[in-house]
Amino acid sequence: MKKIVSVDLARRVRDLPPYLFAAIDRMKQEAVGKGVDVIDLSIGDPDIPTPKHIVRRMKKAVENPQHHRYPSYEGMPSFRQAVAGWYKRRFNVTLDPKTEVLSLIGSKEGIGHMPLAFINPGDVVLVPSPGYPVYPVATLFAGGESHIMPLLERNDYLPELKAIPKITLKKAKLMFINYPNNPTSAVAGRAFYKEVIEFAANNNIIVCHDAAYSEIFYDGKKPLSFLQIPGAKDVGIEFHSLSKTYNMTGWRIGFAVGNAKAIFGLGKIKTNLDSGIFQAIQEAGIEALGTEEPVLEKIRDIYQERRDVLYAGLKKIGLEAGKPAASFYLWARVPKGFTSSDFVAHLLNNAGVLGTPGNGFGAPGEGYIRFALTASAKRIKEAVERIGKVL
Numbered sequence: 001m002k003k004i005v006s007v008d009l010a011r012r013v014r015d016l017p018p019y020l021f022a023a024i025d026r027m028k029q030e031a032v033g034k035g036v037d038v039i040d041l042s043i044g045d046p047d048i049p050t051p052k053h054i055v056r057r058m059k060k061a062v063e064n065p066q067h068h069r070y071p072s073y074e075g076m077p078s079f080r081q082a083v084a085g086w087y088k089r090r091f092n093v094t095l096d097p098k099t100e101v102l103s104l105i106g107s108k109e110g111i112g113h114m115p116l117a118f119i120n121p122g123d124v125v126l127v128p129s130p131g132y133p134v135y136p137v138a139t140l141f142a143g144g145e146s147h148i149m150p151l152l153e154r155n156d157y158l159p160e161l162k163a164i165p166k167i168t169l170k171k172a173k174l175m176f177i178n179y180p181n182n183p184t185s186a187v188a189g190r191a192f193y194k195e196v197i198e199f200a201a202n203n204n205i206i207v208c209h210d211a212a213y214s215e216i217f218y219d220g221k222k223p224l225s226f227l228q229i230p231g232a233k234d235v236g237i238e239f240h241s242l243s244k245t246y247n248m249t250g251w252r253i254g255f256a257v258g259n260a261k262a263i264f265g266l267g268k269i270k271t272n273l274d275s276g277i278f279q280a281i282q283e284a285g286i287e288a289l290g291t292e293e294p295v296l297e298k299i300r301d302i303y304q305e306r307r308d309v310l311y312a313g314l315k316k317i318g319l320e321a322g323k324p325a326a327s328f329y330l331w332a333r334v335p336k337g338f339t340s341s342d343f344v345a346h347l348l349n350n351a352g353v354l355g356t357p358g359n360g361f362g363a364p365g366e367g368y369i370r371f372a373l374t375a376s377a378k379r380i381k382e383a384v385e386r387i388g389k390v391l
């Protein structure tokens, strides 16, 4: 007789929160199946192709047999050097490419592995909410506990550090922050980072700043790096991604920079789990980091036009939203009488427009909907017209 194994899922998998986005995808597929022309503003994935010079460099690099072997764990010295050079040019921060720069297979990978390096069971990670779901999930996988830091509109979506109980702080080892913020599009200023640095130093907490959107900004106002603020390198690291800046989400390349001890810990985990990034992609990454300013400006202009169309359009039809200074998201309040999920379903079923429910990013996101600027201005304009008819 055939024996079939029946092993239960591990607790850490069983305990995962329900994946709301899977349900939304099902809803979308249903609508598409019915022939609805869905305008999808739910995905944080650029619709603009990777700049040509990067693709060209990749094509050449693929041919090099040196790149066909295992890459180095921490990233090619030339890639880490290019990161340090970019950081110096962009933020005027000096990094030691050997000890303060680590290549990542996309920043999600590094963020996901960070708790494994520093969290023992029972330790606490301070996690912003609404926020990128990887922060609490990575904490769960490491056996840690998330302490939610609500990001509220009245606080400009900055966490209230003073509200964190002392007893929690005793157990806290890591803190995630993310500006320009996904999903609220909020940015943080010097005063907030100063407060974070003092707080982290006083409570012995490593700060992990996710800066995936540092290069998607508007009206020429460049967001700060956390590491630009004095003392930052003593308390934390910053995660960067080539995904959003250079439209390279599919390539899987990013990096972490900052505190050498934190970088070393993360590197230890990676050395034992993965074998680095395909070196041809790292060469393309070097090319990307050297991209001429006008090329990036063009990309930002595209997003800025879309932002202006969506922001002005929503305002006109009576939907309240903040005007993003950075990131490619718009965070809008859902109208009275709707929950986030109700409103998303309403727009999909009656207007053929798909947004992301705010509560999908954590309970404090309830009452909001996120729209991504990852469709053309023309489509966004049409989306606004359609939404206006069903409000």
Ligand SMILES: *Cc1c(COP(=O)(O)O)cnc(C)c1O
Pocket: 044, 105, 106, 107, 108, 109, 132, 178, 182, 210, 212, 240, 241, 242, 243, 244, 249, 252, 253, 254
């Ligand atoms: C997109 C995104 C990332 C991850 O990007 P990678 O493609 O893994 O580099 C990290 N953080 C936030 C907040 C994001 O939105």
